[in-house]
Structure formats: structure tokens, C-alpha cells
Amino acid sequence: MKPAEILNTHKLKRTSCREGILEVVINAGQPLSENEIRENLPGNYDRTTFYRSFKTLEEHQIIHKIVIDNQLVKYALHNSITHKQDHAHFYCNDCDMVKCLDDIPVQKYQLPDGFSDNETEVIIKGTCPKCKNKD
Amino acid sequence: MKPAEILNTHKLKRTSCREGILEVVINAGQPLSENEIRENLPGNYDRTTFYRSFKTLEEHQIIHKIVIDNQLVKYALHNSITHKQDHAHFYCNDCDMVKCLDDIPVQKYQLPDGFSDNETEVIIKGTCPKCKNKD
DNA sequence: TTATTTTTTGCAACATTATTGCATTTAGAC
DNA sequence: GTCTAAATGCAATAATGTTGCAAAAAATAA
Ligand SMILES: [Mn+2]
Ligand SMILES: [Mn+2]
Ligand SMILES: [Zn+2]
Ligand SMILES: [Zn+2]
Numbered sequence: 001m002k003p004a005e006i007l008n009t010h011k012l013k014r015t016s017c018r019e020g021i022l023e024v025v026i027n028a029g030q031p032l033s034e035n036e037i038r039e040n041l042p043g044n045y046d047r048t049t050f051y052r053s054f055k056t057l058e059e060h061q062i063i064h065k066i067v068i069d070n071q072l073v074k075y076a077l078h079n080s081i082t083h084k085q086d087h088a089h090f091y092c093n094d095c096d097m098v099k100c101l102d103d104i105p106v107q108k109y110q111l112p113d114g115f116s117d118n119e120t121e122v123i124i125k126g127t128c129p130k131c132k133n134k135d
Numbered sequence: 136m137k138p139a140e141i142l143n144t145h146k147l148k149r150t151s152c153r154e155g156i157l158e159v160v161i162n163a164g165q166p167l168s169e170n171e172i173r174e175n176l177p178g179n180y181d182r183t184t185f186y187r188s189f190k191t192l193e194e195h196q197i198i199h200k201i202v203i204d205n206q207l208v209k210y211a212l213h214n215s216i217t218h219k220q221d222h223a224h225f226y227c228n229d230c231d232m233v234k235c236l237d238d239i240p241v242q243k244y245q246l247p248d249g250f251s252d253n254e255t256e257v258i259i260k261g262t263c264p265k266c267k268n269k270d
Numbered sequence: 271t272t273a274t275t276t277t278t279t280g281c282a283a284c285a286t287t288a289t290t291g292c293a294t295t296t297a298g299a300c
Numbered sequence: 301g302t303c304t305a306a307a308t309g310c311a312a313t314a315a316t317g318t319t320g321c322a323a324a325a326a327a328t329a330a
Pocket of ligand 3: 092093094095096097127128129130131
């Protein structure tokens with residue numbers, strides 16, 4: 001699906017920042033940091049606009065962010081199939097790569113009395129195949 | 136266990152910053168942010184020293200941090216019983232309270248081929264009992 | 271005890287990530 | 301093409317965290 005289509009589907013204005021972010025993230029096929037996105041965007045770049053665009057795209061559940069250890073944030077497209085379902089994320093300690101594990105639904109945890117949940121985040125840290133074969 | 140004892144056990148110097156952080160976190164009985172810790176510390180406060188003290192205490196697995204949505208970080212004592220075991224954390228969307236769910240071990244996830252894991256973080260977001268009874 | 275070495279501290283500077291206010295521009299509806 | 305609500309760009313500000321370095325404190329050696 002193309003950026004313009006996605007924006008139309010959600011009745012969002014087609015602005016260059018929104019289209020640019022989507023374009024880059026779709027092409028990458030994996031979660032990217034703000035800097036990685038910026039590096040792949042042509043022309044001038046405004047951080048405020050990025051954050052506001054992200055907020056909009058997030059509210060429409062088009063992209064989501066993955067926070068690793070505060071100070072590393074990656075942005076990723078929602079897989080249109082699993083979409084709303086909570087899924088786990090993988091983080092490679094060696095190369096900082098983040099991967100959406102769309103096929104791995106998160107476990108439903110039994111909370112203590114009185115607590116109720118509505119979202120669960122799971123981040124699995126380890127080594128990715130690429131880094132493992134680097135010895 | 137008292138701060139001084141803990142530091143002695145780990146053969147760490149008893150400095151006022153380390154003792155202060157431990158004192159405050161032990162008294163609170165729940166994870167606190169840097170600001171919440173600072174507010175409960177007497178005398179002058181240096182952020183650099185806080186971060187360096189935290190690093191030391193973390194390396195000795197005395198306290199650990201919980202990152203909620205980057206921009207909210209809470210620091211908590213390690214439960215001496217479950218200690219090294221990965222445990223889930225609860226975050227209240229209403230009051231920002233964080234709770235260590237020491238009794239809830241994290242599930243072992245089956246990763247795709249070639250990936251290996253060595254640590255898993257689970258954050259369950261929802262409403263705490265106090266906030267639920269506030270209608 | 272005194273001297274030497276190591277660790278910790280406090281401060282300034284800097285980096286990164288993120289938010290707000292406001293004037294200007296633009297996309298899309300008419 | 302005109303109009304208007306929405307989005308943008310820029311400056312200012314905030315929160316969180318790190319680094320270098322000289323001074324202070326603690327541990328160790330003599
Ligand atoms: Mn994902
Ligand atoms: Mn915990
Ligand atoms: Zn890797
Ligand atoms: Zn609450």
C-alpha cells in the first residue's frame with residue numbers, strides 16, 4: 001500500500017512530511033529511528049513537524065513506536081493483518097536492530113486484584129542472526 | 136535491609152548519594168522517578184552523581200530501572216527473593232504509578248530461527264485499584 | 271601517622287529527545 | 301479561484317542523560 005492511499009483511507013491530508021515518513025518506513029521494512037528516517041528524507045527537515053506527524057499517524061494506528069531503554073525509539077508501520085493485536089518486539093543488543101514480531105502475540109498476564117490492563121508491551125533483547133554469524 | 140548493609144554486602148563505599156537513593160527507594164516501597172527521589176533527598180543534589188550512583192547500583196543488581204514510553208523512567212529496588220528473575224511491570228495510565236510484579240515471571244517466547252534472547256521486558260499498562268475506585 | 275593511589279564528587283558543557291506558542295503556509299472543500 | 305481549517309516552520313523551552321576535568325574523600329601502602 002502506498003503512502004497516499006494510506007492517508008486517503010484515513011481521511012488525512014496528504015502532506016509531504018506524512019508521505020515522506022510513510023515512504024521511508026515502508027521501504028525500510030523494519031522499524032527506524034527518527035534519525036534513520038530523517039537521513040532518508042530529501043529536502044529540509046523539521047523535528048517539530050516530524051513529531052506532530054508521528055502523533056497523527058499513531059492516533060490513526062498507522063504506525064507505532066517501540067521504545068528501547070529510553071533514548072532509543074524506533075518507528076514502524078502497523079502490519080495491516082495483525083494490526084491492532086499486541087505483538088512482541090525484538091531488539092538486537094549488538095546492532096540496535098528492532099524487529100516487529102507480528103507473529104508472536106503477547107501473553108495475557110494475570111494481574112493482582114483490582115488491577116486492570118488494556119495494553120501490554122514486550123521487548124525481547126538478544127542477538128539477531130546477522131550478528132550471531134559475525135564471529 | 137538497610138542501605139548501609141546493602142552497600143557493605145556488595146563491598147561498595149557508603150557514600151551519601153548511594154545511601155540516600157537506597158533510603159528513599161526502600162521507604163517508598165515502589166518504583167520512583169529521578170524527580171521523586173530528588174524530592175525526598177535532603178541537602179544538595181547533583182544529577183550527574185545520581186546517574187553515576189544509579190549505574191553502580193544497577194551493575195550490582197541492587198536496583199533496576201523501568202522505562203515507560205521513554206520520558207518516564209522509574210527506579211526500583213530488586214526484590215531480594217526473586218532477584219535475578221525477569222518479572223513484569225505494571226503502569227497505571229491514570230496516575231503514572233509503576234509496580235514491580237515480582238510474582239509474575241515473564242513468558243519465554245519462541246523466536247524466529249537465528250534469533251537468540253537473553254532478557255525480556257514486559258510492561259502491562261492499565262488502571263490501578265486506587266484510580267479505578269475514583270469515579 | 272603520613273604518603274600515595276584510587277574512587278567518588280560537583281560543576282560546566284554538551285547531547286538528545288520532545289513539547290509549546292505563534293505567525294505563516296497549504297491542502298482540500300466550496 | 302476563494303476560503304478556511306489544518307498543517308507547517310521556527311524559536312524558545314523542557315526533560316533526560318553523558319562527558320571531561322579538577323577537587324575531595326576514602327582506601328591502601330609505607
Ligand atoms: Mn511492532
Ligand atoms: Mn521491577
Ligand atoms: Zn544484530
Ligand atoms: Zn493509578
